[in-house]
Amino acid sequence: MTAATSADSHPRSDDTFVELEKVTLAYGRGDKQIVALGLTDLRIDQGDFVALVGPSGCGKSTILKLVTGLITASSGYVYVAGREVGAASVRVGMAFQNPTMLPWLTVRDNVMMPLKIVPPFRQEYRSKHKTEFRDRADALLKEVGLAGFADKHPWQLSGGMLQRASLCRALIHEPQLLMLDEPFGALDQFTREELWAVMQELWMKLKPTVLLVTHDLKEAGYLANRICVMRTRPGQIVDDAPVPFPRPRTIDMSYTPEFVTMTQRLRELIVSARPVKETV
Amino acid sequence: MDQQMRRRVWSIVLIIGFFVMWEAFCWLFNISDIVLPKPSQIIVTLIDRAPALWPHTLQTLYTTLVGFGFGILAGVLLGVLVGSSRLAYDVAYPLLVGFASIPKVAVVPIFVLWFGSGTVPAILTAMIMSIFPIVVNVATGLATTEPELEDVMKALRASKLDILWNVGLPRTMPYFFASLKVSVTLAFVGTVISETVASNRGIGNVMMIASSNFDVPLVFAGLIILAFMGVSLYAVFSLIESKITGWAHRKDEFAMG
Numbered sequence: 083m084t085a086a087t088s089a090d091s092h093p094r095s096d097d098t099f100v101e102l103e104k105v106t107l108a109y110g111r112g113d114k115q116i117v118a119l120g121l122t123d124l125r126i127d128q129g130d131f132v133a134l135v136g137p138s139g140c141g142k143s144t145i146l147k148l149v150t151g152l153i154t155a156s157s158g159y160v161y162v163a164g165r166e167v168g169a170a171s172v173r174v175g176m177a178f179q180n181p182t183m184l185p186w187l188t189v190r191d192n193v194m195m196p197l198k199i200v201p202p203f204r205q206e207y208r209s210k211h212k213t214e215f216r217d218r219a220d221a222l223l224k225e226v227g228l229a230g231f232a233d234k235h236p237w238q239l240s241g242g243m244l245q246r247a248s249l250c251r252a253l254i255h256e257p258q259l260l261m262l263d264e265p266f267g268a269l270d271q272f273t274r275e276e277l278w279a280v281m282q283e284l285w286m287k288l289k290p291t292v293l294l295v296t297h298d299l300k301e302a303g304y305l306a307n308r309i310c311v312m313r314t315r316p317g318q319i320v321d322d323a324p325v326p327f328p329r330p331r332t333i334d335m336s337y338t339p340e341f342v343t344m345t346q347r348l349r350e351l352i353v354s355a356r357p358v359k360e361t362v
Numbered sequence: 363m364d365q366q367m368r369r370r371v372w373s374i375v376l377i378i379g380f381f382v383m384w385e386a387f388c389w390l391f392n393i394s395d396i397v398l399p400k401p402s403q404i405i406v407t408l409i410d411r412a413p414a415l416w417p418h419t420l421q422t423l424y425t426t427l428v429g430f431g432f433g434i435l436a437g438v439l440l441g442v443l444v445g446s447s448r449l450a451y452d453v454a455y456p457l458l459v460g461f462a463s464i465p466k467v468a469v470v471p472i473f474v475l476w477f478g479s480g481t482v483p484a485i486l487t488a489m490i491m492s493i494f495p496i497v498v499n500v501a502t503g504l505a506t507t508e509p510e511l512e513d514v515m516k517a518l519r520a521s522k523l524d525i526l527w528n529v530g531l532p533r534t535m536p537y538f539f540a541s542l543k544v545s546v547t548l549a550f551v552g553t554v555i556s557e558t559v560a561s562n563r564g565i566g567n568v569m570m571i572a573s574s575n576f577d578v579p580l581v582f583a584g585l586i587i588l589a590f591m592g593v594s595l596y597a598v599f600s601l602i603e604s605k606i607t608g609w610a611h612r613k614d615e616f617a618m619g
Contacts (some may be wrong), residue, residue: 085619090586147513150513150517151514151515151516151517152513154516171519174517174518174519175517176513176514176517178510179512180510181513182508182510182511184511184528184529184532184533185609185610186532186533186535186607186609186610196518198528199518199520199524199528200518200519237609244575250512257523273418285499350415
């Protein structure tokens with residue numbers, strides 16, 4: 083059993099993979115300006131698993147988009163793999179709450195889509211999409227429990243199955259960076275817990291650097307090495323703590339007093355981080 | 363399936379019934395051929411004049427298809443351009459609506475002025491008639507691509523062209539084919555208008571001459587030919603549509619429980 087790797091996620095370590103330096107992000111101009119992200123610093127080590135939790139509208143997804151280069155920071159710098167985001171040719175995988183499968187493709191072709199786009203795979207796509215790549219997609223689908231569904235179309239699958247396929251699509255091109263934006267948010271409790279186990283297994287095997295945005299504290303505790311708590315208006319990281327539980331983690335673990343104490347502490351942080359007091 | 367069969371049978375009954383009623387109406391009220399010829403008479407005319415009508419039919423079909431082909435080409439290109447970004451869509455849309463709302467009959471004299479009478483203005487009119495539904499549908503299909511889908515692709519560092527080819531265009535196919543069905547009938551309208559105004563060939567021209575000779579059965583024969591060609595092409599494109607974009611019309615019976 084491997085010990086928690088989170089203990090050494092110390093600032094200034096040399097295997098920093100993602101770094102946000104004095105980053106802010108604001109939309110609009112003048113009086114109507116909305117600060118989505120206040121002054122934020124964040125470091126993520128190579129192969130680490132970091133969860134961002136916080137109330138809605140606190141800029142969790144904003145951080146994700148900054149790191150992927152989908153939006154540009156208003157000020158400050160975002161580095162990925164030692165270079166400014168966009169300049170670095172880092173392979174990124176993404177999965178959202180909505181599985182966004184293309185309805186005209188089979189599940190397998192959907193999963194293989196990144197191979198069609200991302201170098202170095204795209205050059206080989208024509209020659210290998212019916213052999214090596216196909217086998218790779220099938221193997222991955224089997225791993226998440228979708229063996230035999232590769233030739234189905236997305237509308238023939240349930241929400242949980244689609245989300246599994248979506249994870250496969252996020253991982254097929256062996257991304258160094260995996261971005262998960264509430265990927266299990268729309269699922270029922272049992273499916274969700276099943277997928278946590280699948281996710282953990284895939285992470286332990288492939289070791290991508292993962293940034294997970296979630297509302298679910300249990301999910302964050304189960305999956306992540308580190309949990310960052312954000313507050314809103316302006317969005318900011320107010321707490322950053324390691325998750326000391328050994329891997330592989332289990333659902334039973336989430337009922338231990340230590341785990342409950344941890345999620346309770348997170349909960350209090352988030353509640354106190356709310357901008358205006360609400361009647362609970 | 364049973365339900366669908368029954369619906370089809372009733373459609374056919376309705377069509378036959380329509381012509382029977384028409385025939386009966388003409389007999390009953392003793393209506394003159396010059397006002398409204400009987401369907402039986404139109405059929406006779408069609409058969410009698412078939413050798414003379416045939417080249418004109420081909421001419422109209424050829425003109426329409428060529429014009430429609432150019433219309434598809436130009437329509438898709440313009441649609442991709444307009445739909446390529448939200449900005450382009452918002453900027454170009456008013457102009458597009460402006461052009462689309464011009465009565466196309468009004469441009470035929472301009473084409474005749476530029477290219478003389480004959481096949482060229484007919485092709486151009488067919489093209490201009492069929493272009494706008496295609497542009498609008500392709501542009502709308504592209505411009506309404508789900509932002510999350512685009513994010514997935516952008517995170518993979520997909521180029522604009524990659525996104526267009528792998529997400530935008532396939533997603534637009536149902537819109538595109540829906541517009542083709544509308545457009546092909548409009549292309550016929552364009553051809554016939556132009557043939558009527560400025561040509562010495564084609565069904566439009568035949569109908570023009572026949573009506574000035576008070577040969578009303580021949581006018582109606584022309585109408586029937588046009589209707590038949592229009593329906594046939596509509597059916598062809600419907601078939602292609604259902605083959606290619608079946609995923610967009612998925613039936614519940616395919617879905618799993």
